[in-house]
Amino acid sequence: MFDDRSPIYQQIADRIKDDVLSGALKEDEQVMSTNQYAAFFQINPATAAKGFAQLVDEGVLYKKRGIGMFVSPDARERLRADRRSRFFAEVVDPMVAEARVLGVPLDDVIKHINGGSR
Amino acid sequence: MRITADNLTLRYGDTVALDALTVDLPAGSIYGLLGRNGSGKTSLLSLIAGHRRPTSGTLTVGGADPFENAAVMGGTAFVRDVVDATDAEPARAALRFAADLRPTFDLDYAHDLAGQFGLPLGKGVGGLSRGQKSALGVVLGLAARTPLTIFDEAYLGMDAPSRYLFYRLLLDDYVADPRTVILSTHLIEEVANLFEKVLVIDRGRLVAYDETDELRGRGVTVTGPAAAVDAFVAGRTVLGEQRLGGTRAATVYGRLDAADRARAADAGLDLGPVGLQDLFVHLTGSAAEPRAQEAHR
Amino acid sequence: MSTHPALRVLRSLVRVYTRVAAWYWGIIVAIVVVLVAAFGVLDEVRISGWSSVTTSAVKYWILSIGVMMPTVHLRFFVANGITRRHFTLGAGLFGIVFVTSFSLIGLLGHAVEHPVYAAAGWLAQLDEPYLVGSVADGALYLARAIPLHLVHFVAGALIGTGFYRFGVWRGIALIPPFAALIVLAEVGFGSEWNPSLTDGPVPFAVASLGALALAALAGLAARTLLATVPLNRTTA
Numbered sequence: 001m002f003d004d005r006s007p008i009y010q011q012i013a014d015r016i017k018d019d020v021l022s023g024a025l026k027e028d029e030q031v032m033s034t035n036q037y038a039a040f041f042q043i044n045p046a047t048a049a050k051g052f053a054q055l056v057d058e059g060v061l062y063k064k065r066g067i068g069m070f071v072s073p074d075a076r077e078r079l080r081a082d083r084r085s086r087f088f089a090e091v092v093d094p095m096v097a098e099a100r101v102l103g104v105p106l107d108d109v110i111k112h113i114n115g116g117s118r
Numbered sequence: 119m120r121i122t123a124d125n126l127t128l129r130y131g132d133t134v135a136l137d138a139l140t141v142d143l144p145a146g147s148i149y150g151l152l153g154r155n156g157s158g159k160t161s162l163l164s165l166i167a168g169h170r171r172p173t174s175g176t177l178t179v180g181g182a183d184p185f186e187n188a189a190v191m192g193g194t195a196f197v198r199d200v201v202d203a204t205d206a207e208p209a210r211a212a213l214r215f216a217a218d219l220r221p222t223f224d225l226d227y228a229h230d231l232a233g234q235f236g237l238p239l240g241k242g243v244g245g246l247s248r249g250q251k252s253a254l255g256v257v258l259g260l261a262a263r264t265p266l267t268i269f270d271e272a273y274l275g276m277d278a279p280s281r282y283l284f285y286r287l288l289l290d291d292y293v294a295d296p297r298t299v300i301l302s303t304h305l306i307e308e309v310a311n312l313f314e315k316v317l318v319i320d321r322g323r324l325v326a327y328d329e330t331d332e333l334r335g336r337g338v339t340v341t342g343p344a345a346a347v348d349a350f351v352a353g354r355t356v357l358g359e360q361r362l363g364g365t366r367a368a369t370v371y372g373r374l375d376a377a378d379r380a381r382a383a384d385a386g387l388d389l390g391p392v393g394l395q396d397l398f399v400h401l402t403g404s405a406a407e408p409r410a411q412e413a414h415r
Numbered sequence: 416m417s418t419h420p421a422l423r424v425l426r427s428l429v430r431v432y433t434r435v436a437a438w439y440w441g442i443i444v445a446i447v448v449v450l451v452a453a454f455g456v457l458d459e460v461r462i463s464g465w466s467s468v469t470t471s472a473v474k475y476w477i478l479s480i481g482v483m484m485p486t487v488h489l490r491f492f493v494a495n496g497i498t499r500r501h502f503t504l505g506a507g508l509f510g511i512v513f514v515t516s517f518s519l520i521g522l523l524g525h526a527v528e529h530p531v532y533a534a535a536g537w538l539a540q541l542d543e544p545y546l547v548g549s550v551a552d553g554a555l556y557l558a559r560a561i562p563l564h565l566v567h568f569v570a571g572a573l574i575g576t577g578f579y580r581f582g583v584w585r586g587i588a589l590i591p592p593f594a595a596l597i598v599l600a601e602v603g604f605g606s607e608w609n610p611s612l613t614d615g616p617v618p619f620a621v622a623s624l625g626a627l628a629l630a631a632l633a634g635l636a637a638r639t640l641l642a643t644v645p646l647n648r649t650t651a
Contacts, residue, residue: 006391007331008311035293043294043311044148049330096126168646169493186642188420192496202494204431204487218427219420264496387632 008043014032017060020075021083031061056105119168119180119193119266119298120145126175128322135161137322138175143300143315145180145265148292150313150330151302154402158322160198163270166300169197179266179399192220195262197255197272205244209237209254216258228261234283248275253310256284260291269301284307306395310334316394320402330394337392337400338374341367346385357400369400420497424505425512428488432480432513440520441477443469447524450551457586460537465524466546473517474567478597481510481571485579485641493646503638510568510634518560522553546612555612555619562626566600569633576640579647596633600626 019025034052037109038045052069055061060075072078099109121143121232128136136158138286143149144264153159162171165177168184168191177184184190203212213232217225232239235253238246246254259267269288273281289312303309310316316333318326326333337357340347344366355371369392382389392400418426430647451464484506525547532538538545547556573593578586602621605615613619 002311003393006335008334009331039290039293041311042289043316044289044330045296046147046312046314050331164646168498171643186498186500188501190500191493191498192420193495196494198494202491204491207431214430215427215491216495218430219423219497220491262496 002041002043010049012037012041012043012048013054013058013060016051016055017079020060020071021079023076025071027071028074029071030067031069031071033068050061067112119190120178121266122176122178123162125163126160126162126165126177128165128170129173134322136165136172139319139322139324141317141324141327143298143317145298146287146296147314148299148301148312150306150309150316151300151319152304152306152316152398152402153302153319154304157319157402159319160270161322162319163196163268163302166266167191167194167268169196173373181240181286193222193264194266194268195220195259195264196268197259197270199252199271199274200308201251201255203243203254206242208240209250210239210253212243212258213239215259216262218333220262221265224261224263227263228257231257231260231287234287235280241374249277249280252276253280253339254283256287260287263295264297265296267300269299269317271302271304273303273305281305281308285312288312306398307349307393310394318398318401325401333397334394335391335398336371336373337390338370338372339367339390340370340382340387341365341390342385342387346387350382350385350387357397358403369396371397371401420501420503421508424492424497424502425508427492428506429512432509432546436513436517443472444524447528455535455537456511457590460532460535461540462540463525463528463532463545465528469521474564475519477514477517477564478567478571480513481568482575482578484510484572485575485644486638489579489641489644490646499641499644500636500638503634503641503644506572507634507638508643510565510572514564514568515561516622518557518564521560522547522556525556526553552612558619558623559612562623562630563604565601566596566626566633569630569637570594570596573633573638573640576637576644580644593633596629600629 002008002079016031025031032040034048036047037043037052041048052061056063056069059072059078062072063068070091073099088099095109096106099106123139123141126136126139127134139158139162151159151163166179166184167171168179168186171185179190180188180193182190184194201212203209203215207215209232213225213228217223217228224341229239232254235250235257237250237253237257243251243254252272253276255272256269259269259272273284276284285308288299288301300308301312310330313330315328316326316330317324328336340350342350342365344361344364347368348368351368351370357369357371359366359368361367374389379389447464447468449639450468451460454460456466487498488506489502492505493499497505525545529538529545529548532541532545547553570593573596574586574590577589577593581589600622603615603617603625604619615622617625
């Protein structure tokens with residue numbers, strides 16, 4: 001469920017972001033309460049609250065007083081823009097570096113991506 | 119109930135069980151108390167529960183000395199690894215007994231919990247298996263519904279399904295009715311997610327106390343050429359190390375910032391996270407002990 | 416709802432011991448009935464069956480229950496949030512209730528046995544006059560039994576406290592001084608040696624009130640010794 005090698009609240013925030021990105025959580029949809037989340041995933045409620053608070057700070061979630069927390073209308077777009085900006089640095093560059101180490105021609109890589117190989 | 123200890127010391131004859139321990143536990147959290155056998159866990163918890171008095175130093179629970187304080191002791195449930203119930207009486211009588219003595223005790227809830235653990239309530243306490251005795255202790259502790267509830271290795275002899283049931287019941291009840299819970303354990307990985315904060319004690323001293331999430335990732339393994347590792351870890355708290363030929367792996371205590379990570383990458387060093395269980399082993403391992411204590415100063 | 420903790424202690428101890436006491440008296444009655452019937456068939460009834468079976472047996476049973484107060488019961492109460500002081504107060508109240516009810520049952524036994532002996536014509540052939548033959552005797556019986564039984568209970572509690580607080584060896588060493596309290600009270604009544612209720616070496620009122628005072632002082636001593644005792648992991 002969660003690993004114990006990085007802060008759980010961070011893993012919670014990432015998990016919810018993933019759900020927003022994938023569309024599993026729709027905009028303006030209500031998310032679980034921290035207590036529900038804590039009970040469901042068997043984690044300390046304070047830890048869950050910290051993860052949710054971070055998402056509110058980042059604008060991914062917004063609070064309706066007395067009702068609960070909801071996905072911000074622009075959350076998905078913002079998360080996509082954010083991840084896109086890091087995509088080349090965090091995903092493509094290490095892949096290219098690995099391909100060079102292994103001597104895999106970049107043309108092969110591109111062909112693979114385009115569905116040409118296998 | 120808030121718990122504060124200031125230079126808390128407990129000696130049994132020549133043995134120092136708690137050595138000038140100072141700590142502040144605000145009310146309303148689940149605390150994990152980690153330490154090896156004989157590290158002073160039970161001693162600390164016994165003092166908090168008013169089972170004995172410290173040799174020196176001060177301890178307050180809910181603002182008052184717990185020893186012989188009716189309000190504090192009545193508000194505390196301390197589940198020890200020995201079950202405090204008469205062997206000759208059936209387990210049902212132990213629930214009844216607690217209900218008679220504790221105004222906060224919820225007998226219906228206790229019966230419900232006993233059912234979930236499959237406890238044979240008609241059986242004499244002395245005839246229960248080790249795991250069933252532990253389950254009885256857990257039932258008594260949860261149903262007491264006290265502002266301070268302490269479980270001291272309460273899972274002994276429980277099989278994995280029973281332990282997970284215990285963790286789930288504890289969390290569900292805590293979510294419904296937040297209070298102060300202290301749980302001492304060796305089985306860190308099973309329960310770490312339940313703890314808001316973790317205390318690690320070793321030889322009667324506090325070696326780490328922080329939010330569980332802060333402790334996760336507090337330990338880092340640095341692996342690479344010996345000289346580069348040596349240079350990188352110089353001035354840091356090294357909890358342990360291994361060598362294989364010219365390669366050295368050092369476990370370092372303390373969070374690394376981005377500059378540290380960049381420096382490590384430049385030096386060709388691999389950084390890896392250390393899980394809580396490993397961190398605990400390093401913090402309380404005898405070889406690392408002198409340096410581990412520096413870590414918290 | 417919020418009963419005083421000492422009363423909660425009392426209630427719990429009464430609950431624990433009611434069933435045990437019922438068994439105890441059931442067995443005692445059975446033994447007395449069998450003995451008296453056997454001797455009756457042989458027409459050899461020379462003593463009160465009830466007196467001879469209960470007198471010592473009840474005292475030692477009360478003594479042993481006194482011992483169990485600190486050694487067995489204390490930790491269960493403290494584990495359930497009761498302070499030592501509330502426990503000792505509640506256990507003292509229990510001692511009074513327990514001892515009084517046992518003394519009353521002792522009296523009741525005589526009250527049942529006396530008319531049986533009278534009907535069977537055994538009263539005249541007894542070696543000693545029947546202990547409780549009138550209402551006045553009954554009052555005297557209680558005025559002796561209750562203080563004497565209380566001293567046994569409290570002496571037991573002190574002996575148990577010695578073990579719990581000071582460990583096995585020092586606990587054993589403390590048995591003689593604590594047991595001396597019992598001897599003192601017995602000598603005051605002249606009870607074991609003197610079948611009559613009022614022929615003790617000191618005036619009966621002195622013996623009775625003295626035993627009560629002895630029990631009270633010993634009870635306070637046990638309370639003081641237990642007030643700061645660390646809770647052991649197991650029984651003594």
